[in-house]
Amino acid sequence: MDTSSGCHVELHLPNRPEFVAVARLAVSALACRMSFDIDAIEDIKVAVGEACTNAIEHGCPAEPGVQVIVVCCDLKDEGLEITVKDPGEGFDPATAARQHRQGTAVLTERGLGMLLIESLMDEVQFDSMPGNGTQVRMLKRVRVLETTESS
Amino acid sequence: MSNAINLDVQKKCVDAHTAIVTLSGEMDMYTSPQAKEAMLELLAQGYYHLVVNLQGTEYLDSTALGVLVGTLKRVREQGGDLRLAAPTPRVRRLLEITRLINVFPIDATEQEATAKFQQEGNES
Numbered sequence: 665m666d667t668s669s670g671c672h673v674e675l676h677l678p679n680r681p682e683f684v685a686v687a688r689l690a691v692s693a694l695a696c697r698m699s700f701d702i703d704a705i706e707d708i709k710v711a712v713g714e715a716c717t718n719a720i721e722h723g724c725p726a727e728p729g730v731q732v733i734v735v736c737c738d739l740k741d742e743g744l745e746i747t748v749k750d751p752g753e754g755f756d757p758a759t760a761a762r763q764h765r766q767g768t769a770v771l772t773e774r775g776l777g778m779l780l781i782e783s784l785m786d787e788v789q790f791d792s793m794p795g796n797g798t799q800v801r802m803l804k805r806v807r808v809l810e811t812t813e814s815s
Numbered sequence: 816m817s818n819a820i821n822l823d824v825q826k827k828c829v830d831a832h833t834a835i836v837t838l839s840g841e842m843d844m845y846t847s848p849q850a851k852e853a854m855l856e857l858l859a860q861g862y863y864h865l866v867v868n869l870q871g872t873e874y875l876d877s878t879a880l881g882v883l884v885g886t887l888k889r890v891r892e893q894g895g896d897l898r899l900a901a902p903t904p905r906v907r908r909l910l911e912i913t914r915l916i917n918v919f920p921i922d923a924t925e926q927e928a929t930a931k932f933q934q935e936g937n938e939s
Contacts, residue, residue: 681845685821706905713876717844776877776913783912 668697668739675735679720679750687735687748688713694737695744699806707784708744708804714777715748715800723750723798743786743805750799754792822846823871824853832895833932834862835925839871842879851882858886863895864936866928870901880913887919896920898928 675690677683688709695705712735719733731751738745782788785802792798822840829835834857838850854865867883869875887897898920902910910916922928 681843684844685841709874710876710909713843713874717876717878720844776880780877780909780912 668694669741671739673737673739675737676732677716677735679723679731679733681717681720684713684716684720687716687733691735691737691744691746694739695804698739698744700744700804701807704804704807708746711781711784711802711804712746712748714781715746715802718777718800719748719750719752719798723752741806743803745801745803747799747801749797751797754794754796754798822849824849826853826857828857828862829866829929830933832862832936833864833866833929835866835868835900835929837868837871837925841874842872842882843874843876844878847878847882850879851886854882854886855889858889858893863890863893864932865890865895865897866900866922866925866932867897868900868925869903869906870925872903872906875906875909877913880909880915883919884915896932898922898931900925900928 673690673694675687677687691712692705692709695708700708716733716735723731723733734747734749736747736749738747778790781800781802786805787801787803789801790798791801822838822842825837825839827835827837836850836853836857840846842850854867857865865886883897883899890897899910900922901924902921907916907921910919910921920928920931922931
């Protein structure tokens with residue numbers, strides 16, 4: 665049994681690029697305390713990195729280091745739930761989703777972050793209202809390994 | 816906070832048009848500008864055949880992929896190309912998810928990638 669289940673951890677980080685590594689390393693350290701395999705931990709690292717990068721790029725671009733992004737981690741029996749919040753201008757999730765579904769049909773330098781988050785995590789929910797910030801909630805489920813008992 | 820500890824960028828010129836960029840460490844929003852600057856410098860010097868060695872790239876995100884795509888576009892505009900060498904299984908997976916695996920030529924080793932460029936040069 666995972667004794668960390670039920671714990672809530674919050675990181676408040678300056679909106680500066682060098683702190684993205686801090687977020688992903690802290691969250692991956694939490695994931696290591698759960699029953700994730702190495703591949704799942706790497707998936708979580710990338711997803712958290714992408715969510716924080718989006719928060720810094722689009723959520724609070726005006727004053728680097730002044731505004732704060734919040735990374736909340738809830739360690740649950742079913743898995744690790746991570747929410748990344750920014751205080752920025754928000755966006756229309758439907759438009760962004762449409763853009764990223766178009767993917768690399770047109771060779772693009774941007775817009776790959778959301779595609780990675782949705783591909784690497786089990787559940788993803790974007791909540792954003794223009795003028796009211798953005799919140800990305802992601803869940804990575806712990807896989808239960810099937811064991812064969814010998815008789 | 817120095818970004819040197821997170822990403823090491825090495826450049827090596829092979830011939831008049833071919834160069835190798837070796838990226839070791841973590842390539843993200845903070846460190847990717849280092850790699851971009853190195854590749855733009857090579858382009859400015861006329862190196863349009865670039866091999867990017869990813870053997871030591873432990874972490875790579877969408878910003879890094881964006882830098883590679885941007886550089887690929889620029890070298891192709893000049894008649895060149897950008898080949899990725901020795902991506903780790905982890906990096907390869909991200910290339911598959913983003914479908915960039917179909918965009919970049921990928922080789923198992925740096926030597927294989929440079930040999931392909933030299934072969935193309937001899938054929939043209």
